[in-house]
Amino acid sequence: MTQHLLAAGIRMTDEEHLVRIKEHFYxxxxxxxxRKPIGLIKMGIVALNDTHKSLHIRQLQIMPKFQGKGxxxxxxxxxxxxxxxxxxxxxxxxxxxxxxRGLYLRHGFQxxxxxxxxxxxxxxxxxxxx
Numbered sequence: 001m002t003q004h005l006l007a008a009g010i011r012m013t014d015e016e017h018l019v020r021i022k023e024h025f026y027x028x029x030x031x032x033x034x035r036k037p038i039g040l041i042k043m044g045i046v047a048l049n050d051t052h053k054s055l056h057i058r059q060l061q062i063m064p065k066f067q068g069k070g071x072x073x074x075x076x077x078x079x080x081x082x083x084x085x086x087x088x089x090x091x092x093x094x095x096x097x098x099x100x101r102g103l104y105l106r107h108g109f110q111x112x113x114x115x116x117x118x119x120x121x122x123x124x125x126x127x128x129x130x
Contacts, residue, residue, distance in 0.1 A: 024058050031062065031075055038066045041075055045088065054122070055083045057092035060100070072103045080107070080128045090123040 024042050031039030039062035046056040057079060062071050083090045092109070094101045095118050108127035113120040 027058065031071065033066060033071065038063045039071065039075070041079070043079060043082075045086070046091070048091070053088055054091040055079065055086060055088045057090065060092075072100065073107070076103065076107045080123070083123075083125070083128050087125065089125050090128065092121050093118045094121060 024044060027042045027044040029041050029043075030037045031041060039060070041060045042058040043055055044058065045053055047053050060072070060075060062075075079090060090109070091112075092104065094104060096114075101119060101121075104121050104123075107123065108130075109121040109123045111119050112122045
């Protein structure tokens with residue numbers, strides 16, 4: 001993740017990284033392969049406005065040696081099942097130069113907005129249910 005932050009011009013100290021890790025830690029789930037931790041996902045329900053909510057992926061990280069092997073897709077499928085149970089769309093933000101954007105687009109996420117640092121993506125309930 002550090003390389004993607006640096007590519008976006010974001011520099012963080014070790015303390016700032018630790019703060020980011022601890023933020024919303026209660027919403028964290030460890031991603032396992034063969035009973036060994038290989039990643040982390042943080043997700044929670046957020047209010048988009050007064051009447052709409054989403055299941056928001058705050059953070060999804062897979063160790064580099066496990067990337068490109070379908071792990072991210074499996075995690076996204078689990079998140080989609082949860083979103084379907086909750087009847088909520090899924091939202092997330094991804095840095096502009098982060099190649100994980102391709103993963104999200106393959107899973108039906110759509111770009112809602114682009115800022116100078118990131119894309120704001122959304123996977124509508126209709127796509128999740130398909």
